[in-house]
Amino acid sequence: MASKKPTKQVNNKMVSIVIAVLILGGLAYLFFPKFHADEKNQALVQNVVETFGKRLQNVNLAAEDIDVLSVSMEENYGKLLEDPLLIVSWLRNPQNAPGRMVSSPWPDHIEILSTTKITDTKYEVRGNIVEITSDEVSDACVGVAGIDTEIEGCTLDGFAAKRPISVTVEKSGKKGHPWLITAVTLGQYSIGKEPHWQSTRDDEVGFTYEYPDRLDAEYISFENIPPMITVNSKVKKLTCKTTKETSSLPERVSKQTINDNEYCITAKSDGTADGSITDFTYSTITEEYGLTSVLFSVNYLQCNNLESEEETKCSEERENFDLDTIADKIIASIKN
Structure with missing residues (x-):
């Protein structure tokens, strides 16, 4: 006749398993929501910076009429900025403002290199403004309105120039705009592998x-x-x-x-x-x-x-x- 295992030993194992499950559950309860919240916030912050990057080419910094430039900055950047005084500072010195100085090359997007959490409500995004010419785009990038790198199948072969950029994004109380840009710092250009x-x-x-x-x-x-x-x-x-x-x-x-x-x-x-x-x-x-x-x-x-x-x-x-x-x-x- 087979001997039975001691009931006490089985009960101890079950208690240990239950305790372990409870501990893991408690840790998950404490840390998982925060992890997912950080991940979600980071995605929202990066989306703001990417949207900002795609609008740079719409702002002609060489515009002679300061009122025209002001309207352009407000239309393209306004809803992404926490403080309209940023636009005022850029209007005072367009040469050092984010935007497009010449017809070619032009800023196509911001290449994000890092996203650093400063506080729960503040992030710093570092990257490069990528400038291109028609030499860097494939035939699939040409649409009815001209070159558009958002067209499906469009590919880029290199870049004309890159300019470092640092963007500070903070949590906002504005309805519909939970994260907004509070500071932008531009660095020195680096030359790309342009054929010329x-x-x-x-x-x-x-x-x-x-x-x-x-x-x-x-x-x-x-x-x-x-x-x-x-x-x-x-x-x-x-x-x-x-x-x-x-x-x-x-x-x-x-x-x-x-x-x-x-x-x-x-x-x-x-x-x-x-x-x-x-x-x-x-x-x-x-x-x-x-x-x-x-x-x-x-x-x-x-x-x-x-x-x-x-x-x-x-x-x-x-x-x-x-x-x-x-x-x-x-x-x-x-x-x-």
Whole structure:
């Protein structure tokens, strides 16, 4: 006859199992809802940043009419921001505001790299604004209204440039908008693998830098490439003797802030049979090299020598073309 196991031993095992289940259940009750809440909040925060990123290309920072730019920022950014004073600060300095400076390249989206929880009601999202040109998009990206990277089947082959961005998103009491942007910080551009951006090394001063071997323009072109870079590590303060903005002198000097960097810009123009050639020098102070300058010449076609439709296109291109950002990108690319 088989012996029976002691009832006491069986009961002890059952009690241990029940206790273990209760402990696990208690832990799940305490921590799982919080984990899922954090996960949900993170998804909502990232969605706000991604939506913000897709709207950057709609805001033309080069708009001459400040009222037009103000309306555009309000329409595209307004419902994503906690404080409208952010727009006020961007209007004061469009060069350092989020948006689109030139027709090409343009900001396509924000590539999220990290999402950090600061408090239960505050997150910091770090990433890159990814800028592209028509060279980076597949044929499937072309729709009725032009290039649209949201079209199904659209793929990107690289990027034209990336710009670091940090976005602070906080919980809001506004109905329908639980999370809103409270701060945006833009970093320095990094150059992408554009077909027309090349890398060169200056052995005399011992550094490499990147530059475009052509411009994304039909009526504007480089006269000399690669551009020349000069540095003077002994100079730590930028001095700039500017000329009047309305000056008709062949050599004009202006002071300008480009992507938070202060530049002294010299432009000297000479006429040609077809237009004019302007020699540019962009000078700024960099931490590593001191006074750093990039020098290049640009050939401008004379627009009023063209037929009516071509003249309009030429004038619009000349008005909207942004050499400032190109010069800043070149200097930002300098490496030992």
